[in-house]
Amino acid sequence: MCLTLFLLTAVVNATQAQEKRLSIMGLGDSITEGGNDFESYLYPLWQMLQTEGYDVTMIGPRHRQTQAGVLSHCGFSGKPVEFLEARIDSIYRLYPADIVLLHAGHNHFADQHPVDGMIRAYENIVRQIWAVNPEAWVLIAQVTPSGKLPKYSYIPELNQRIAQMVKATDDQRLILVDMASGHDWQRMTIHDKVHPNAVGAQHMARRWMEAIKKVWKPCQKKNMR
Numbered sequence: 001m002c003l004t005l006f007l008l009t010a011v012v013n014a015t016q017a018q019e020k021r022l023s024i025m026g027l028g029d030s031i032t033e034g035g036n037d038f039e040s041y042l043y044p045l046w047q048m049l050q051t052e053g054y055d056v057t058m059i060g061p062r063h064r065q066t067q068a069g070v071l072s073h074c075g076f077s078g079k080p081v082e083f084l085e086a087r088i089d090s091i092y093r094l095y096p097a098d099i100v101l102l103h104a105g106h107n108h109f110a111d112q113h114p115v116d117g118m119i120r121a122y123e124n125i126v127r128q129i130w131a132v133n134p135e136a137w138v139l140i141a142q143v144t145p146s147g148k149l150p151k152y153s154y155i156p157e158l159n160q161r162i163a164q165m166v167k168a169t170d171d172q173r174l175i176l177v178d179m180a181s182g183h184d185w186q187r188m189t190i191h192d193k194v195h196p197n198a199v200g201a202q203h204m205a206r207r208w209m210e211a212i213k214k215v216w217k218p219c220q221k222k223n224m225r
Contacts, residue, residue: 022054023056024056025097026040026058042073047205054212081122089131099137102141105159119158142158177207187200
């Protein structure tokens with residue numbers, strides 16, 4: 001009787017694990033959060049996930065009203081990646097997403113020579129996420145280029161260093177997402193040459209979608225190890 005009950009409990013627990021809804025956190029700055037006069041990738045990504053058959057919830061401490069209703073996220077307008085680094089432990093403990101989408105490379109000035117510090121911040125963010133949830137997937141983006149120069153002239157170096165960081169990290173759960181190639185700021189940003197218009201938001205959503213499909217399948221609601 002005890003053995004039967006044990007086996008039944010194990011089957012129920014395994015089934016619940018497989019049927020758990022996928023949770024995704026968009027982590028970043030205003031490009032994640034969106035604004036009154038520019039787009040975020042959140043809604044087009046949510047649409048793509050639904051089309052592909054994903055049972056998904058967007059989670060985070062902040063909220064954006066979209067055509068799909070309110071989508072939650074962790075985007076902080078005007079804040080650099082070091083701001084996220086200082087808060088990710090407490091935030092992620094409250095919102096331990098299965099997949100974290102990290103796009104945060106703006107809000108510095110080139111004359112600050114920020115790249116070394118930014119790379120340290122990325123590394124600490126990933127480390128803190130895994131300390132809370134070793135099973136989390138962290139999809140880190142090479143950030144979208146900008147025509148706002150010379151302020152953002154450090155972005156090409158930053159994107160190269162992000163790729164090097166991912167390559168040097170011996171863990172398959174850290175995934176590099178190329179947001180830079182194919183991103184034409186002249187077509188994909190609003191007048192400020194930074195924030196995405198509808199075309200830019202679709203570009204970002206497609207790149208995220210391609211990466212998500214590699215690590216999590218819609219018919220398999222658990223991590224692919």
